[in-house]
Amino acid sequence: MLIGVALTCVLALLLVVGGGITYLVLRQGDDTPIATDAPTDSTTTPTDPESPSEAETSPQEEITPTEEADGFQVTSPIDPPTGTVDELRAVLEDNPLTQGSLPALAECELPATPVEPSVEELQTVLDAASTCLNRMWATASSDRGLPWVSPTVVVYTHPDVPAGAACDTYFEADFPRMCNLDSTIYWPVGYGTGLELSDPANVPGAYLWDLAYVFTNPVGWNSSVAFYYMAMREQLETTDEERYIEAWRRDSLQDQCLAAAMSMQVPAASEPSAELREALTDPARWSEGDPPNTIRSEIRVDWIERGFESGGDLSACNTWTADVDQVT
Numbered sequence: 066m067l068i069g070v071a072l073t074c075v076l077a078l079l080l081v082v083g084g085g086i087t088y089l090v091l092r093q094g095d096d097t098p099i100a101t102d103a104p105t106d107s108t109t110t111p112t113d114p115e116s117p118s119e120a121e122t123s124p125q126e127e128i129t130p131t132e133e134a135d136g137f138q139v140t141s142p143i144d145p146p147t148g149t150v151d152e153l154r155a156v157l158e159d160n161p162l163t164q165g166s167l168p169a170l171a172e173c174e175l176p177a178t179p180v181e182p183s184v185e186e187l188q189t190v191l192d193a194a195s196t197c198l199n200r201m202w203a204t205a206s207s208d209r210g211l212p213w214v215s216p217t218v219v220v221y222t223h224p225d226v227p228a229g230a231a232c233d234t235y236f237e238a239d240f241p242r243m244c245n246l247d248s249t250i251y252w253p254v255g256y257g258t259g260l261e262l263s264d265p266a267n268v269p270g271a272y273l274w275d276l277a278y279v280f281t282n283p284v285g286w287n288s289s290v291a292f293y294y295m296a297m298r299e300q301l302e303t304t305d306e307e308r309y310i311e312a313w314r315r316d317s318l319q320d321q322c323l324a325a326a327m328s329m330q331v332p333a334a335s336e337p338s339a340e341l342r343e344a345l346t347d348p349a350r351w352s353e354g355d356p357p358n359t360i361r362s363e364i365r366v367d368w369i370e371r372g373f374e375s376g377g378d379l380s381a382c383n384t385w386t387a388d389v390d391q392v393t
Contacts, residue, residue: 137161139211140289146296150308153297157315158385161209162290167377168204173197173331175269180262184220184254187272191218191252194273197331198280202287211288214248216280223253241275243282250279258341267338270328274337274345278324310357314392315384317360318368322382325372346370364393 137160140146146153175197178190199215206213221227223238230236230251232244242251258275259268285291294316301309325345328337337345344350346369348362368384375381384392 137290137293140292142292146289146293148296150297150300150305153293153300154385156293157290157297158383160288160290160293161211162284162288163379163383163385165205165208165379167201167326167330167379168208169330169377170197170201170332173200173335175273175335177265178259178268178272179265180260180268182259182268184222187252187254187257188218188220190269190272191220191276194269194276195250197273197335198277198327201327201330202280202284206287209288213287214283216243216248216250216283218250218252218276220252220254223255227251241279243279245283245286248283250276262341264338264340267341270335270337271341273331273335274324274328274341277327278320280327281320281323284323306357311389311392313358314360315387318365318392319382319384321365322368322372322375322384323379325369326375326377326379326382327372329373329375330377342373346373361393364391367391 136148136152136156138146146156148156173193173196175193176186176189178186182190195216195218199213203213203215219227219230223236226233226236229247230244230249231246232242232251236242236251236253238253239256241253241256243249244251256275257272259271262268262271282291285294294312298309298312301312346366348366351362351365353359353361368382371381
């Protein structure tokens with residue numbers, strides 16, 4: 066478990082003394098379980114339940130249809146992709162999620178939320194944020210001919226996992242659990258960057274940032290891009306430790322870049338505040354991690370900044386085409 070560091074006076078007016086935000090953002094850098102839930106007969110079949118018209122209607126860039134993406138096709142954990150490491154890597158470098166832009170939402174209203182919200186207030190702000198992100202990805206997925214199942218959020222008190230949860234492992238007190246089997250994000254009471262802010266006005270945007278990072282899991286699952294990553298890493302685990310760790314770094318950095326990009330495709334009133342973005346892009350806020358899963362703080366910050374400044378351009382977060390010194 067990574068340990069937070071003390072805050073500097075630069076952020077004293079924004080953050081509660083004690084380094085809480087440092088711990089929370091570091092937790093996002095851990096190698097959290099990705100789309101590894103084993104499918105069952107009751108697994109939801111991906112569909113596109115939301116209307117793309119609910120998102121911003123500004124013109125989108127022309128995107129290569131799924132069937133024309135070289136080497137890529139929608140697959141499933143039941144029928145995972147096959148190929149050599151290099152073939153799988155090529156798909157990660159060039160697939161529908163590396164092209165075009167995320168839609169900018171015309172509306173995304175997040176409710177006022179106190180620094181220490183009640184369970185009901187926490188559920189309300191997360192429901193509002195998930196509505197925004199689901200609209201964004203319903204449109205982005207439809208534009209690319211990809212399936213999308215909208216995740217819902219359930220707030221719970223750890224370790225009392227809701228009885229109806231389809232997953233029964235990886236529930237933690239300090240990080241949300243994305244259960245792909247029932248398309249539900251189980252959010253433990255006590256987790257959230259907003260808990261460590263001093264200005265309540267910045268809290269809703271902080272929860273949007275947190276949720277955007279968790280959303281990278283269903284994005285990879287629904288699009289099936291995550292299955293290519295897992296198939297490649299499975300081969301590398303026993304054949305090439307250096308490339309195995311490098312793949313983890315690229316995936317981790319891409320997720321944080323995508324989270325930053327998502328969080329800025331909403332109206333200004335709902336995006337992470339300038340103060341929070343400054344904190345998230347301060348190398349002092351991050352640890353390199355424990356070997357061999359290490360990423361230099363400056364590298365992590367660079368990819369988060371790319372996401373914040375991307376304007377929704379997905380190619381800005383393509384870590385798989387970056388030089389190795391840009392992801393180490």
